[in-house]
Amino acid sequence: MSATAAGAARPPGARSGWVFLAAAAGLVLVVYALADAAPWLAKYPREAAVPLRFWISDFMKWLINEANFGLFTFKQLTRSIAWLLERPLDAAEGLLAAGFDLTDEAGDVVYHLPRLSWIAVIGVVMLLGLHARDRALALLVGACFLYLAVFGQWDSAMVTLSSILIAVPFGVGGGLLIGILGHRSPRFEAAITPILDLMQTVPVFAYLVPMLFLFGFGAVAAMIATIIYAMPPMVRCTMLALKQVPSEVVEFGNMAGCSRRQLIWRVMIPAARSTLMVGVNQVIMLSLNMVIIASMIGAGGLGFDVLTSLKRLAIGKGFEAGLAITLLAIALDRLSQAFAAKPPPEHRETTGGLIRRHPHLALALALIVGATLLGYLIPAIQAYPKDLTITTGAVWDDLVSYINRNYFDQIDAVKSWLLLNALIPFKRFLLSLPWAAVVGVLTLSGLRLGGPRLALLIATLALSSP
Amino acid sequence: MDPRKTRPPAAPPTGQADAKISCEGVWKLFGNNAERVLAEHGGKPTFDQLAEAGLIGAVRDARFAVAEGEIFVIMGLSGSGKSTLVRCLSRLIEPTAGSVVFEGQDLLKASERELIEIRRHKMGMVFQNFALLPHLTVLGNVAFPLGVQGVDRASRERRAREMIELVGLKGRESYYPRELSGGQQQRVGIARSLAIEPEVWFLDEPFSALDPLIRREMQDEFLRLQNVLEKTIVFITHDFDEAIRLADRIAIMKDGAIIQIGTPEELVTNPATDYVAEFTREIPRAKVLSARAVMVPLDGAPAPAESVPAEAKIEDFAARVVDADAPLAVTDADGAAIGLITRAAVLDVLVRREGRE
Numbered sequence: 001m002s003a004t005a006a007g008a009a010r011p012p013g014a015r016s017g018w019v020f021l022a023a024a025a026g027l028v029l030v031v032y033a034l035a036d037a038a039p040w041l042a043k044y045p046r047e048a049a050v051p052l053r054f055w056i057s058d059f060m061k062w063l064i065n066e067a068n069f070g071l072f073t074f075k076q077l078t079r080s081i082a083w084l085l086e087r088p089l090d091a092a093e094g095l096l097a098a099g100f101d102l103t104d105e106a107g108d109v110v111y112h113l114p115r116l117s118w119i120a121v122i123g124v125v126m127l128l129g130l131h132a133r134d135r136a137l138a139l140l141v142g143a144c145f146l147y148l149a150v151f152g153q154w155d156s157a158m159v160t161l162s163s164i165l166i167a168v169p170f171g172v173g174g175g176l177l178i179g180i181l182g183h184r185s186p187r188f189e190a191a192i193t194p195i196l197d198l199m200q201t202v203p204v205f206a207y208l209v210p211m212l213f214l215f216g217f218g219a220v221a222a223m224i225a226t227i228i229y230a231m232p233p234m235v236r237c238t239m240l241a242l243k244q245v246p247s248e249v250v251e252f253g254n255m256a257g258c259s260r261r262q263l264i265w266r267v268m269i270p271a272a273r274s275t276l277m278v279g280v281n282q283v284i285m286l287s288l289n290m291v292i293i294a295s296m297i298g299a300g301g302l303g304f305d306v307l308t309s310l311k312r313l314a315i316g317k318g319f320e321a322g323l324a325i326t327l328l329a330i331a332l333d334r335l336s337q338a339f340a341a342k343p344p345p346e347h348r349e350t351t352g353g354l355i356r357r358h359p360h361l362a363l364a365l366a367l368i369v370g371a372t373l374l375g376y377l378i379p380a381i382q383a384y385p386k387d388l389t390i391t392t393g394a395v396w397d398d399l400v401s402y403i404n405r406n407y408f409d410q411i412d413a414v415k416s417w418l419l420l421n422a423l424i425p426f427k428r429f430l431l432s433l434p435w436a437a438v439v440g441v442l443t444l445s446g447l448r449l450g451g452p453r454l455a456l457l458i459a460t461l462a463l464s465s466p
Numbered sequence: 467m468d469p470r471k472t473r474p475p476a477a478p479p480t481g482q483a484d485a486k487i488s489c490e491g492v493w494k495l496f497g498n499n500a501e502r503v504l505a506e507h508g509g510k511p512t513f514d515q516l517a518e519a520g521l522i523g524a525v526r527d528a529r530f531a532v533a534e535g536e537i538f539v540i541m542g543l544s545g546s547g548k549s550t551l552v553r554c555l556s557r558l559i560e561p562t563a564g565s566v567v568f569e570g571q572d573l574l575k576a577s578e579r580e581l582i583e584i585r586r587h588k589m590g591m592v593f594q595n596f597a598l599l600p601h602l603t604v605l606g607n608v609a610f611p612l613g614v615q616g617v618d619r620a621s622r623e624r625r626a627r628e629m630i631e632l633v634g635l636k637g638r639e640s641y642y643p644r645e646l647s648g649g650q651q652q653r654v655g656i657a658r659s660l661a662i663e664p665e666v667w668f669l670d671e672p673f674s675a676l677d678p679l680i681r682r683e684m685q686d687e688f689l690r691l692q693n694v695l696e697k698t699i700v701f702i703t704h705d706f707d708e709a710i711r712l713a714d715r716i717a718i719m720k721d722g723a724i725i726q727i728g729t730p731e732e733l734v735t736n737p738a739t740d741y742v743a744e745f746t747r748e749i750p751r752a753k754v755l756s757a758r759a760v761m762v763p764l765d766g767a768p769a770p771a772e773s774v775p776a777e778a779k780i781e782d783f784a785a786r787v788v789d790a791d792a793p794l795a796v797t798d799a800d801g802a803a804i805g806l807i808t809r810a811a812v813l814d815v816l817v818r819r820e821g822r823e
Binding site: 246248249251252254255256257258259262266267270271273343346 | 599610642
């Protein structure tokens with residue numbers, strides 16, 4: 001039955017391909033033919049453009065200056081969300097990057113508690129690698145982190161890492177909750193699917209400005225932008241994972257007398273673990289994607305380094321920071337993938353104390369405590385010694401200037417040729433197309449590829465772009 | 467020794483009143499406007515009428531009653547609706563029409579909260595593919611239904627250990643499901659379903675995913691457990707041999723409808739349709755037929771001294787009759803002679819001449 005339904009919904013066969021082409025060609029010809037009689041078909045009349053941007057600006061102004069929930073204003077709400085998110089972010093940054101200042105009643109710093117020693121951090125990520133899979137993974141992530149220390153990227157990398165460590169749980173948790181709601185109510189799923197599409201396709205720059213307005217410039221605004229950008233795949237993965245739980249397992253949960261909450265949290269989520277971990281991995285990778293962009297609205301760390309290098313044309317420095325982001329991404333990606341692929345546990349003889357049962361955890365704790373204590377005696381254990389950092393920045397700078405000096409003419413020739421012979425003509429061609437024909441052809445394509453609904457969607461979107 | 471011999475078969479209930487669980491006029495139709503179509507045809511559309519309306523009649527007008535302590539087997543080939551029917555009994559699937567009465571209460575009228583309570587305390591279910599939770603140990607899986615009820619950790623683990631020992635998995639408490647063989651996993655499934663001491667025990671093709679040797683072993687295990695526990699059981703299978711081996715009574719389903727309900731002996735001696743007869747043809751009759759079925763009347767003759775009980779299966783006393791010089795007496799439950807059993811009658815059954823004419 002479902003097979004025939006799918007057959008009916010499928011776009012018609014090869015014969016109609018010709019019909020479609022003929023219709024598209026006909027449409028274009030008609031528009032061209034009418035161009036003289038009805039010039040508005042060729043150039044979209046300016047008066048008819050919907051002043052959406054003014055509406056949005058007005059709405060934002062209203063939201064920030066006037067919106068009010070009675071007890072508090074909208075701005076107060078967003079600022080308090082920002083304040084809430086700032087607590088864990090500060091804690092993570094303190095732990096990894098800045099250390100903590102202990103103050104007395106007067107607010108004076110009485111003691112500075114140092115951040116985690118670089119050796120402890122590298123040791124912990126290696127233990128994570130070992131726990132998730134094997135020694136090879138431990139060596140890989142260890143090497144990635146060692147690069148950060150040796151090439152002087154440590155401080156920035158830890159700022160970036162701390163923002164990721166906080167953004168990811170929010171992205172995962174939020175995505176999980178929304179996904180569960182979507183799973184429970186098909187109507188909710190239908191409502192959020194286009195929103196998810198939108199979140200994933202709207203250019204990130206477009207919502208950086210509203211973020212600034214609502215949450216202020218700083219690491220928190222950057223983190224919220226990151227969460228918004230990284231959450232959609234988690235929502236989708238959650239809905240998919242819950243759908244894929246074997247029906248017998250769900251039936252067992254029901255027969256055991258699970259309430260709806262027990263069914264979700266104690267039966268379905270654990271049973272869906274491996275697909276959910278794919279979502280977690282996606283959230284981590286997308287969060288790292290945002291590192292550079294988010295630095296424009298106040299995220300520090302590696303992204304900020306790349307951004308400033310870009311502004312100053314400090315090619316070598318930018319390259320090193322960029323490579324650091326890549327290595328951080330590789331390490332986190334491999335780690336999370338290894339955790340995702342980790343088979344369910346096997347039984348263990350539970351004799352022995354906590355240390356025997358959780359050797360990796362015990363070792364990690366010992367390492368942190370030991371490195372912190374030793375760090376007081378030997379500064380090189382606390383922070384990687386500055387004298388030993390290597391920088392390759394100068395090499396890259398020299399290389400680029402060498403290329404510029406000796407091959408400028410060749411490169412410039414290629415650039416000019418591309419610009420004059422390909423890009424500019426193509427741009428002219430696109431601009432000269434009558435808007436009505438473009439909208440028409442796009443709509444026809446939508447009809448052919450996805451049926452009337454897609455056609456309508458495309459027509460609306462295409463019409464809204466002039 | 468056949469483990470079932472130690473347990474007298476439960477008497478079939480005479481109606482809904484003395485049944486543990488029963489259903490009446492249960493329909494489950496898949497497709498659009500199922501309820502309207504059902505009403506249009508006076509609540510009893512035929513197979514063809516359903517097909518015409520584009521509906522699939524997964525369960526059509528099912529009606530039966532299961533007595534306390536009875537093993538009631540629903541047997542049918544795949545697509546016959548047996549799995550849907552057993553899910554209607556626990557409302558895992560909402561029937562389109564009908565009533566399901568469990569301990570005097572109509573389950574289809576129970577609220578969600580009542581239903582959760584009934585399932586938590588009175589129903590257990592075993593699944594074809596075990597449906598174990600991969601992230602929990604054997605102990606965790608068996609204790610899970612008790613945890614859902616809110617039983618404290620110490621009590622539920624004590625109870626779970628008892629159940630694990632009962633199904634013969636002692637020593638494997640800390641193993642995870644994927645470390646166990648299929649038969650062991652299903653033992654976990656059985657222990658888990660029994661942990662809450664259910665009043666009614668649903669088994670949905672519990673042994674179908676196991677290989678034949680293990681299946682046989684698990685059937686024996688199942689009968690051994692039932693001798694101890696005396697649960698009210700609804701057992702689903704597509705295997706007629708399994709049904710004959712385990713059932714007090716069997717319901718045979720085809721295309722969503724129950725076509726015959728009876729004891730294994732009744733089905734073999736008196737199949738309602740050719741479809742039922744087809745299943746019974748290959749069944750060794752000596753295992754199914756009792757002395758009562760092949761005895762001849764006494765006709766006033768004096769009863770011989772040697773006797774067999776009327777309910778005994780031929781397989782169990784065939785050697786005695788064949789070796790004896792004279793016919794044996796058949797005695798009822800009170801020990802009174804009610805008939806004679808001859809060597810010829812037993813041989814007919816053994817060489818499969820009986821009931822073929």
